[in-house]
Amino acid sequence: MDSTTRSVVVSGGGTGIGRAIAARFARQGDRVTILGRRTEVLRATAQEIEGAHPVHAVAVDLSAPEELEQAMDHLPERVDVLVNSAGRRGTPASSETGLKAVADRWRQDFDNNVLPVVLLTEVLLPRLARPGGRVVSISSIAALRGNGAYGAVKAALLAWNHTLAQQLGPDGVTANVVVPGYVAGTEFFGGAPSGDELARRRDQTLIGRVGDPDDIAAAVAFLASPEAGYITGEFLNSNGGALCGR
Numbered sequence: 001m002d003s004t005t006r007s008v009v010v011s012g013g014g015t016g017i018g019r020a021i022a023a024r025f026a027r028q029g030d031r032v033t034i035l036g037r038r039t040e041v042l043r044a045t046a047q048e049i050e051g052a053h054p055v056h057a058v059a060v061d062l063s064a065p066e067e068l069e070q071a072m073d074h075l076p077e078r079v080d081v082l083v084n085s086a087g088r089r090g091t092p093a094s095s096e097t098g099l100k101a102v103a104d105r106w107r108q109d110f111d112n113n114v115l116p117v118v119l120l121t122e123v124l125l126p127r128l129a130r131p132g133g134r135v136v137s138i139s140s141i142a143a144l145r146g147n148g149a150y151g152a153v154k155a156a157l158l159a160w161n162h163t164l165a166q167q168l169g170p171d172g173v174t175a176n177v178v179v180p181g182y183v184a185g186t187e188f189f190g191g192a193p194s195g196d197e198l199a200r201r202r203d204q205t206l207i208g209r210v211g212d213p214d215d216i217a218a219a220v221a222f223l224a225s226p227e228a229g230y231i232t233g234e235f236l237n238s239n240g241g242a243l244c245g246r
Ligand SMILES: NC(=O)c1ccc[n+]([C@@H]2O[C@H](COP(=O)([O-])OP(=O)(O)OC[C@H]3O[C@@H](n4cnc5c(N)ncnc54)[C@H](OP(=O)(O)O)[C@@H]3O)[C@@H](O)[C@H]2O)c1
Pocket: 011, 012, 013, 014, 015, 016, 017, 018, 035, 036, 037, 038, 041, 060, 061, 062, 063, 085, 086, 087, 088, 112, 113, 116, 138, 139, 140, 141, 179, 180, 181, 182, 183, 184, 186, 187, 188, 189
């Protein structure tokens, strides 16, 4: 790899926001590795988005430590940019009620949204380019305005990122978080929203449209760029004004 080609790892890169991020880096000529649990989805995306270099796909459940350890041989030896986009909603609440159901829901949201980010970052720490490496993780507007366990675990990423930035700063590596508002065209909500729901989401913004995965990819690309080297331990909202100034 020549010294100007960056090695970029994007978790959740098979679909939605992660796919748009991976496609953007691939178009720029970077070497991109995408991670997710579904091999076929990853393979198809890798073929569709490849640029100057083939996109490398690695199927792994990032919430499972043993599986991730086994996948290490398939991940790049040097990582210039790590983007943590993998995350998902818990399965719909069962009819079960009571404390066990509450505990299950919280554990599920934690496993789905915190562990994939923390575990992947942890195993790739020794491979991050020093100086100049970049870690960008995806949280959610729910972290700032609430949404039960999901919002709480997405807020955990903001606190975690502070420690990561402190740890990596002396090595010249930055760690930041992008905080999207509602983004259409992903698998996150399990299907297209109704017209009413889309209008409700649109009306929450100041600029009169809902988010697109490319909006989030643009924010990630900026934080991953050499020009953003003096920004670390921060979060950047991208929500069309649905929530201002936090
Ligand atoms: N869409 C929105 O409105 C919105 C708003 C704010 C924040 N976000 C956040 O944005 C991120 C991307 O979501 P999205 O909207 O692009 O939804 P998406 O299309 O469902 O993308 C999520 C990706 O994460 C992967 N993933 C989930 N759990 C994983 C695991 N344990 N191990 C490996 N890969 C895993 C999924 O692939 P597999 O299923 O194949 O594993 C999928 O490709 C998420 O963190 C989400 O919380 C989304």
